[in-house]
Amino acid sequence: MGKNVRTVNHRHLGRVLAGAAVAATATAVLIGVTLPDSASGGEGSGGGPQGSAAEQGQAARQLPGVVESPPAQGKTGKGRDPLTDAELKRARTLTLGQSFRESGEDVTGGKGPEQLSTDLAELTPDEVGAAAPPRRADVTYYDYSDDTYVTKTVDLGSGKVERTDTQRGVQPPPNRDEAREAARLLIADKLGQELKKDFKDATGKALTSPDQLTVTGFVYRTGVDGPGPAATRDCGKHRCVRLFTKVTDGGPWIDTRQLVIDLSARSVARLGS
Structure with a gap:
């Protein structure tokens, strides 16, 4: 019973x-979906190209003589096709970078921030309808070293990190x-x-x-x-x-x-x- x-x-x-x-x-x-936009406010770092250059400069100072080659292009999608496996890998490699990998901390306390998501970035208004719009990726991380939510936008064609947004108090799933x-x-x-x-x-x-x-x-x-x-x-x-x-x-x-x-x-x- x-x-x-x-x-x-x-x-x-x-x-x-x-x-x-x-x-x-x-x-x-x-x-x-909604939290990052609604909570961005004035807390974003607005790193953009200058922030990316600063990160690269810091990495060079930390590890003199170490030069990282950008990852190979691999198979790429077209237009608004979903990101391919090669593009996902390339986006994560480009946005992580030596400096971020050394300074960040993941959920277990290991080196490098916790990677959360990788998505195809939205087009700017003047790019909508273009025959061959650029393919960018938004890669998000949670850095346990300082409890920040970091979004990096990278141009998958040029390999350039165009924007870095750092926020506190934003907690995605x-x-x-x-x-x-x-x-x-x-x-x-x-x-x-x-x-x-x-x-x-x-x-x-x-x-x-x-x-x-x-x-x-x-x-x-x-x-x-x-x-x-x-x-x-x-x-x-x-x-x-x-x-x-x-x-x-x-x-x-x-x-x-x-x-x-x-x-x-x-x-x-x-x-x-």
Whole structure:
């Protein structure tokens, strides 16, 4: 009898959280599209060509005698075709650069900023309708060294980084690596004990790695998503996420929505505490 009740409860929880996850995913996509434009304000660095030259100069001073050749063109698209695999790779290589790679920090604390997205950039009004408009890419990063959201626009033909926009307090949806790192931090934290207990009850095995879970991350910002406890007061300035957590291979959902993982501070807090 007890086993049947637990199975029903797991299935019910799975349905509830699955519905919430779909709704939250749609919200996260909208936030990811609208936030950068609405939050740009006066905080962007407006690096443009001068910013790019400064970065190259700094890299040269840091590593004298090291000259990086631009990546090969590879297969290119035409007009407004989606970016090809070769263009995606070229855009990321060109926008990362030696200086940014050395100074930036990713979600695990490694060198180089966390790369979030690469998209075909919009045309300027005078380029619309041109027979062969330039192909540019917008590449976005989150730099954990100073909690900044960085967008770099590169001309894929010339290889020139035309614009660099740096913003604070802008939090697009986390990528897969960020969600995985959040799960790893949660498992290692004392507030992850309930997650590990529920996992053991569901599978009979100990939870030791994020690879045992399917996780989806959603941004948490104090003041926007609720007042939150004192431990989350920097969320919004910091990169904070909540997780929808599911046992892999068709297992049940485990409710971790009350836990906030601050990826910048590498800490975990509970809402309502």
